[in-house]
Amino acid sequence: GDSVTQMEGPVTLSEEACLTINCTYTATGYPSLFWYVQYPGEGLQLLLKATKADDKGSNKGFEATYRKETTSFHLEKGSVQVSDSAVYFCALSKNGNQFYFGTGTSLTVIP
Amino acid sequence: GAVVSQHPSWVICKSGTSVKIECRSLDFQATTMFWYRQFPKQSLMLMATSNEGSKATYEQGVEKDKFLINHASLTLSTLTVTSAHPEDSSFYICSARRQGTEKLFFGSGTQLSVL
Numbered sequence: 001g002d003s004v005t006q007m008e009g010p011v012t013l014s015e016e017a018c019l020t021i022n023c024t025y026t027a028t029g030y031p032s033l034f035w036y037v038q039y040p041g042e043g044l045q046l047l048l049k050a051t052k053a054d055d056k057g058s059n060k061g062f063e064a065t066y067r068k069e070t071t072s073f074h075l076e077k078g079s080v081q082v083s084d085s086a087v088y089f090c091a092l093s094k095n096g097n098q099f100y101f102g103t104g105t106s107l108t109v110i111p
Numbered sequence: 112g113a114v115v116s117q118h119p120s121w122v123i124c125k126s127g128t129s130v131k132i133e134c135r136s137l138d139f140q141a142t143t144m145f146w147y148r149q150f151p152k153q154s155l156m157l158m159a160t161s162n163e164g165s166k167a168t169y170e171q172g173v174e175k176d177k178f179l180i181n182h183a184s185l186t187l188s189t190l191t192v193t194s195a196h197p198e199d200s201s202f203y204i205c206s207a208r209r210q211g212t213e214k215l216f217f218g219s220g221t222q223l224s225v226l
Contacts (some may be wrong), residue, residue: 004154038219043115043217044206045217046215089155091155098160099145100154101147101156102154103153
């Protein structure tokens with residue numbers, strides 16, 4: 001069945017370091033791919049998405065490219081800030097109703 | 112932005128009791144709401160999809176008589192864990208789809224601990 005495998009955390013980085021959180025997926029058909037972020041005490045928020053192969057989603061300095069050949073959607077940011085500390089979830093959906101989430105990766109950025 | 116309020120954020124209860132979790136869309140109408148569960152170190156798993164005014168659709172392996180979902184209005188869905196047992200201890204999170212769009216908004220989740 002459809003699934004998402006996400007890099008396990010926790011991840012701790014110094015401010016201004018580079019971030020990559022790996023995400024790979026298994027799905028039939030052509031899913032849309034998402035990254036959600038959950039800041040402490042808040043709900044999940046959509047960070048970025050890509051709906052077809054080779055699309056790049058970007059928001060708040062984060063980027064992820066939909067790679068069909070490697071079935072991946074890795075999240076990247078060139079220079080993290082303390083305010084980026086949160087839990088990040090990779091997800092896929094084929095019909096906008098059912099979402100398959102990864103396990104979440106906790107990121108802590110230290111000054 | 113749109114807000115989904117979920118509460119309580121955490122609850123501890125005795126085995127055999129029932130627990131109700133509420134999910135409200137505060138500033139929009141939600142025709143569809145979703146309930147997810149996450150066990151420690153596992154993925155968020157969809158439990159059920161509820162549409163306002165109709166019966167919820169449960170995913171395979173989710174007992175509908177144990178996890179009662181009510182979506183009586185366009186702004187409120189509730190999940191009731193009936194006769195909770197320790198194995199029901201988990202993180203439950205809801206999401207709501209804004210009417211007329213594909214946008215999903217998530218609650219902040221409820222950590223349930225059953226003693």
